[in-house]
Amino acid sequence: MDVVHVRPSRRARQHKGRSSFLLILALLMAAVVLVGTTLKSHVLVTADLRPQDVLWNLAQHRPRQKQEARRPIDYVQQYGALEASEYPRECQDQYHGLPYFEHVKASWQQPVCEPQEGTALGSSLRCHYQIDEYPEMHCTGTNLVLDLRKFEEENALVPKESNNTGPTGLFEEHPRPGLKGELLGDCKLVGVTGGANRWQESDFGKGGQRWLFNSFQSTLGEAQQPHCVAWVDHPVYFLNDKYDSFNLWHALEDLTHAFEAYALKGWGAEAQVVVMDGGSVESVLALPYRPVWLKVLSPQRRPVLLRQLVAETRARYGADLPPSAALCFRDAFFSVHGGISILSRSIRGPTPCVNSTFIRAMARFITDGLQLTGVQPPSRAEDSAAGQPKMRVVWALRSNRAGRQDEILDLLHQRLPGLNAELVTMDFGKLPLEEQIRQVRSTDVLAGYHGAALTLACFMDYRGALVEIEEEWRCACYTNCARWQGLDYRLIKVAEVQNGGESGVLAARVLDDVQASLRVVQQRIRDGTRATHR
Secondary structure (H helix, E strand, C coil), X not given: CCCECCXXXXXXXXXXXXXXXXXXXXXXXXXXXXXXXXXXXXXXXXXXXXXXXXXXXXXXXXXXXXXXXXXXXXXXXHHHCCCCCCCCHHHHHHHHCHHHHHHHHHHCCCCCEECCCCCCCCCEEEEEEEEECEEEEEEEXXXXXXXXXXXXXXXXXXXXXXXXXXXXXXXXXXXXXXXXCCEXXXXXXXXXXXXXXXXXXXXXXXXXXXXXXXXXXXXXCCCCCCEEEEEECCCEEEECCCCCCCCHHHHHHHHHHHHHHHHHHCCCCCCEEEECCCCCHHHHHCCCCHHHHHHHHXXXXXXXXXXXXXXXXXXXXXXXXXXXXXXXXXXEEECECHHHCCCHHHCCCCCCCCCCHHHHHHHHHHHHHCCCCCCCCHHHCCCCCCCCCCEEEEEECCCCCCCCHHHHHHHHHHHHHHHCEEEEEECHHHCCHHHHHHHHHCCCEEEEECCHHHHHHHHCCCCCEEEEEECCCCCCHHHHHHHHCCCEEEEEEXXXXXXXXXXXXXHHHHHHHHHHHHHHHHHHHHHHHHHHHC
């Protein structure tokens, strides 16, 4: 059980003889020269490469960096260090760069609920407010108290369904509404962030942040203070009002918020995901995506329902539970609703943030956590078997809004083998996300009609390519996925293809673009091979 009442702890010999000395000195000088030559060599190798080439080249030295990048912030800093002068300032400041993270953390220096000397708990709340069409609060708290009786009162308001599939087959959330006085702290609530009093309902969006606003109450100066019958001493990510666990784009938005929170907090494998929604962990996180939450974001302690933690705590005491009994949390972050993630912020047009620090860091963190970073297409293997197609094109199947899909696939099946490439068709929606990522990392060119499966482009390395067919404009979602990851990208707008309604015309255009992408991928592979062998 992960609820524990554990208080954290407070944290030459001389050389013999002149000849021996000279020999050692000579060896040391030789070693210095060798190391210097090696370092100079690496600088020369990467100096004339583009930023995305540099990132890929660094990936080749993975064994030396294996222990250096474990927490999300380590990945952000690693990729952020490669933000060149041409990386747009708007990308650095708005979600995609190191300055954004630094800005949020700087705003946390002023607590919205200030810790007070002489209090029993030393609670605090810190929130960063921002509005980009929709308000959002990035809130974190220390030494916070969950009133068990208030929680059980609120629990009666949350549906008890064991699954999150709604009547239409779409994901249905069952968020906790929050009751005033359910979450407590002995700090002074001032509500000030960014120079203004932001402790207003209109400034809090959906998700864990809304539950925080509805629930929190200061106990400062009150005669009766809560009694912590159990402590959760490890960091906790409170996930409330889950956006979606069926659609890949939406599900990844929830994951991006979690990654952002972990990076801001400096958390790693020690943190635990605590699900607040009604339902079960299995239904809220859902089978396709649950392994990512488990293996990547909550590897040491399995994701758990908040009501399960409360039930286990209550079971220890039975009828003897003290009147002011509380479950207390040492360090917590309250989720931001997935619908306003970094992904959706840019969907109205092509992003200027090519080679995004944030997206690259998050994708690498996930593939490392799933142990899939080393997966690569056959084209990357120097010892491919004779006759084996070296290039791999994967077509993401769609069951609707894909009018000429069969015609396109017939032509690709006919022509790609002659181009030393194989075609694989795949219904990604039927696979767990872990397997989806494995398949796309084995791909040179991902192609298909506009749809959520193309989100997987975020997990390809820069040598890959994305070909998107768009019957009608819906968003720049997958254009941006390709740009964030530095991929070769080709968009075919069906309405703009001359005579596109005639048989074979659109298929021929798709074949041309897939061929062009294959040539780019082959050139990037050759460039990378030359760079690593110089």
